[in-house]
Amino acid sequence: xxxxxxxxxxxxxxxxxxxxxxxxxxxxxxxxxxxxxxxxxxxxxxxxxxxxxxxxxxxxxxxxxxxxxxxxxxxxxxxxxxxxxxxxxxxxxxxxxxxxxxxxxxxxxxxxxxxxxxxxxxxxxxxxxxxxxxxxxxxxxxxxxxxxxxxxxxxxxxxxxxxxxxxxxxxxxxxxxxxxxxxxxxxxxxxxxxxxxxxxxxxxxxxxxxxxxxxxxxxxxxxxxxxxxxxxxxxxxxxxxxxxxxxxxxxxxxxxxxxxxxxxxxxxxxxxxxxxxxxxxxxxxxx
Amino acid sequence: xxxxxxxxxxxxxxxxxxxxxxxxxxxxxxxxxxxxxxxxxxxxxxxxxxxxxxxxxxxxxxxxxxxxxxxxxxxxxxxxxxxxxxxxxxxxxxxxxxxxxxxxxxxxxxxxxxxxxxxxxxxxxxxxxxxxxxxxxxxxxxxxxxxxxxxxxxxxxxxxxxxxxxxxxxxxxxxxxxxxxxxxxxxxxxxxxxxxxxxxxxxxxxxxxxxxxxxxxxxxxxxxxxxxxxxxxxxxxxxxxxxxxxxxxxxxxxxxxxxxxxxxxxxxxxxxxxxxxxxxxxxxxxxxxxxxxxxxxxxxxxxxxxxxxxxxxxxxxxxxxxxxxxxxxxxxxxxxxxxxxxxxxxxxxxxxxxxxxxxxxxxxxxxxxxxxxxxxxxxxxx
Numbered sequence: 001x002x003x004x005x006x007x008x009x010x011x012x013x014x015x016x017x018x019x020x021x022x023x024x025x026x027x028x029x030x031x032x033x034x035x036x037x038x039x040x041x042x043x044x045x046x047x048x049x050x051x052x053x054x055x056x057x058x059x060x061x062x063x064x065x066x067x068x069x070x071x072x073x074x075x076x077x078x079x080x081x082x083x084x085x086x087x088x089x090x091x092x093x094x095x096x097x098x099x100x101x102x103x104x105x106x107x108x109x110x111x112x113x114x115x116x117x118x119x120x121x122x123x124x125x126x127x128x129x130x131x132x133x134x135x136x137x138x139x140x141x142x143x144x145x146x147x148x149x150x151x152x153x154x155x156x157x158x159x160x161x162x163x164x165x166x167x168x169x170x171x172x173x174x175x176x177x178x179x180x181x182x183x184x185x186x187x188x189x190x191x192x193x194x195x196x197x198x199x200x201x202x203x204x205x206x207x208x209x210x211x212x213x214x215x216x217x218x219x220x221x222x223x224x225x226x227x228x229x230x231x232x233x234x235x236x237x238x239x240x241x242x243x244x245x246x247x248x249x250x251x252x253x254x255x256x257x258x259x260x261x262x263x264x265x266x267x268x269x270x271x272x273x274x275x276x277x278x279x280x281x282x283x284x285x286x287x
Numbered sequence: 288x289x290x291x292x293x294x295x296x297x298x299x300x301x302x303x304x305x306x307x308x309x310x311x312x313x314x315x316x317x318x319x320x321x322x323x324x325x326x327x328x329x330x331x332x333x334x335x336x337x338x339x340x341x342x343x344x345x346x347x348x349x350x351x352x353x354x355x356x357x358x359x360x361x362x363x364x365x366x367x368x369x370x371x372x373x374x375x376x377x378x379x380x381x382x383x384x385x386x387x388x389x390x391x392x393x394x395x396x397x398x399x400x401x402x403x404x405x406x407x408x409x410x411x412x413x414x415x416x417x418x419x420x421x422x423x424x425x426x427x428x429x430x431x432x433x434x435x436x437x438x439x440x441x442x443x444x445x446x447x448x449x450x451x452x453x454x455x456x457x458x459x460x461x462x463x464x465x466x467x468x469x470x471x472x473x474x475x476x477x478x479x480x481x482x483x484x485x486x487x488x489x490x491x492x493x494x495x496x497x498x499x500x501x502x503x504x505x506x507x508x509x510x511x512x513x514x515x516x517x518x519x520x521x522x523x524x525x526x527x528x529x530x531x532x533x534x535x536x537x538x539x540x541x542x543x544x545x546x547x548x549x550x551x552x553x554x555x556x557x558x559x560x561x562x563x564x565x566x567x568x569x570x571x572x573x574x575x576x577x578x579x580x581x582x583x584x585x586x587x588x589x590x591x592x593x594x595x596x597x598x599x600x601x602x603x604x605x606x607x608x609x610x611x612x613x614x615x616x617x618x619x620x621x622x623x624x625x626x627x628x629x630x631x632x633x634x635x636x637x638x639x640x641x642x643x644x645x646x647x648x649x650x651x652x653x654x655x656x657x658x659x660x661x662x663x664x665x666x667x668x669x
Contacts, residue, residue, distance in 0.1 A: 027323040027480055086321055089314040130322045153580045157475040164333035166477050166584045170618050194591050198325055
């Protein structure tokens with residue numbers, strides 16, 4: 001178990017920037033970006049709109065409230081356990097037993113009934129299962145302190161992207177001094193003991209060892225907000241007003257960080273050795 | 288948002304064992320699943336259990352106190368106008384359309400339909416009829432323009448944005464194009480997950496043709512298979528008392544609503560394949576924990592799946608007790624109130640007592656919660 005939130009000292013100094021670290025974990029999470037109508041997708045990692053929504057819910061902001069203060073926080077997300085995609089099948093019917101209308105409309109803008117009659121409408125909701133992310137938010141310490149208090153006594157329910165995905169505790173890992181990147185680099189791997197051990201066992205087997213192989217570091221992908229980033233993510237909400245949904249883009253940089261695994265007895269492997277964990281198709285043939 | 292104190296979250300933790308069953312199926316017809324802690328689990332979606340809860344309400348609450356989720360709000364209103372005012376079909380229907388016009392709900396393909404399912408209370412509809420009062424015939428005689436002007440004087444929207452029935456107040460309502468009709472849900476329900484690893488089983492069946500058998504021929508009339516699994520599920524939901532008071536506009540109604548939600552959430556089971564598997568069970572443990580800081584989901588107790596050798600239900604209960612103690616010690620404040628009702632004995636019962644207090648019966652649990660919430664609200668009001 002990772003350290004409990006209340007044990008994490010507030011290491012923010014007097015500087016004007018600090019980093020709030022959140023642990024986003026639950027059996028299911030869903031960070032929709034483009035999904036509408038029948039397909040509700042999820043991004044492979046938390047979106048800025050999702051995390052901003054979580055913070056706004058904690059603060060108790062009404063839906064139309066301006067979000068400038070929260071959007072100004074620079075966000076970085078580290079995928080400690082990326083999880084896998086789950087498609088949830090969800091059927092919708094007309095309760096009177098009438099056939100459903102066609103998806104398309106005629107020239108008059110009218111939906112014709114389906115022929116042959118179709119009674120059930122299928123929607124797909126996508127979730128990430130068994131995933132764990134670290135979201136770091138860089139901004140003024142005063143705001144971050146306010147957010148920590150709100151997250152520990154939230155005004156509205158908190159959810160990881162969708163209401164049926166309540167977060168597990170600890171959600172708040174604390175406030176750290178330094179910049180976004182160094183905080184994400186320095187924070188040890190947050191995977192559960194169980195996930196860590198199963199990773200070490202798998203790595204040991206892959207190397208033909210008798211026991212588990214516990215490397216000192218593990219590669220984790222990170223997405224950092226960066227003015228010169230190569231990628232653009234279209235997930236910055238203007239407001240959460242349902243009448244006025246619009247999203248702006250933000251530039252991000254994607255990279256891999258070597259994160260400390262926190263194994264009490266790491267195998268004396270250098271980081272370079274851990275890097276050599278590459279796919280060798282000839283392994284199957286034996287040598 | 289004008290949510291009044293006290294801020295109280297009522298966490299509900301339930302352990303329930305279901306025999307071979309298929310409560311909630313996916314597009315292949317198999318029970319829904321998810322991976323957690325690296326192992327495959329049985330899953331029942333939050334939507335499925337919310338509907339089961341709502342259906343359970345109808346067993347003991349008068350239909351007038353409940354909501355209808357339908358596209359037929361206009362024809363429903365026409366019907367209510369006809370019975371209450373004695374208008375004929377045609378003028379009643381015209382008056383209903385005029386009354387609903389200020390709401391600007393997009394019309395559906397068929398006359399009398401709306402474009403989507405509107406979730407509203409029977410009483411709210413009666414109140415709209417009440418606005419018209421004795422003037423129904425007089426209003427129906429007006430021409431379109433005058434009728435529109437008269438209807439604008441009546442507070443129709445207000446009737447739909449106050450006095451919500453319990454199910455709307457609990458589960459919320461999302462009306463994309465009319466912000467005033469939106470109700471924020473006061474309850475958050477997580478997907479139910481099995482506490483242990485589960486694998487999908489298939490029941491291969493053959494159906495025998497009685498007449499063919501009499502003629503001493505062999506072979507089945509038909510064959511098929513049904514996917515199923517059996518699981519001890521961890522179910523979690525949390526009620527925001529503050530939000531429920533806001534939605535119901537009344538302290539006593541919020542306390543009573545929490546009780547009704549708890550009753551129906553605990554006692555309901557989704558009905559998928561019920562006649563094939565008779566899976567209607569009752570929970571082996573129901574625990575409520577009231578917290579004044581934040582809701583705490585204890586599903587992490589099962590990140591490491593419970594091993595079958597240990598006796599799954601009892602071991603699940605012990606894990607829950609331990610996780611609750613960790614949660615209280617590690618983060619979050621001590622709960623303001625906690626109670627448990629369960630069917631375990633010996634060591635397991637002792638673990639549960641240490642974590643949640645002595646075991647009580649389900650009615651005692653409800654009464655205790657009721658009493659606690661009422662006094663907390665009274666104290667905050669002072």
